[in-house]
């Protein structure tokens with residue numbers, strides 16, 4: 570079976586299992602909120618970001634409100650999130666750029682998105698997919714781990730994972746695929762102890778096959 574055929578089967582099975590491919594960050598497709606929440610989500614969980622976002626956006630409802638916030642004001646609001654000082658600095662810079670260079674309208678171009686503080690390819694792909702429907706593989710920890718176990722990629726380099734999966738998954742399916750992979754990673758293929766016996770992808774999984782061969 571080619572990797573493309575295998576990817577197609579996996580996409581179908583994921584669609585059946587998780588019909589609602591919702592983003593873990595509850596930004597409701599609002600570009601400003603998604604930008605802020607995605608920057609905050611680095612090295613922390615969506616759950617923590619969603620909790621903080623509830624009060625954060627009441628106090629900072631617009632890009633201007635973050636861009637011109639007093640030093641310490643934003644930090645105080647996001648202090649329960651890891652690396653909050655550097656994230657606050659990035660958010661102030663990113664929102665300032667959004668307001669002053671783009672008139673508050675987030676661009677869709679990858680190169681332009683990468684000029685925003687705190688935005689790397691992972692966040693840029695998330696924004697391009699969820700806000701602009703342009704697709705994009707969000708090579709986060711779940712995506713890297715699971716695409717490796719399934720046998721699509723050999724390493725953990727996010728750019729390699731992104732490029733490899735980009736070639737295997739149709740653009741219009743990429744965002745939902747990534748959201749579903751996160752749900753799948755939380756439920757079955759978790760990092761510490763994947764539940765291979767009950768996994769609906771086990772017949773297609775290289776990790777599972779090699780464990781069977783070695784009798785693990």
Ligand code: SF4
Pocket residue numbers: 718719757758759763764765766768769770771774775776777
């Ligand atoms: S069989 Fe195991 S390792 Fe493979 S995808 Fe399923 S849970 Fe993950």
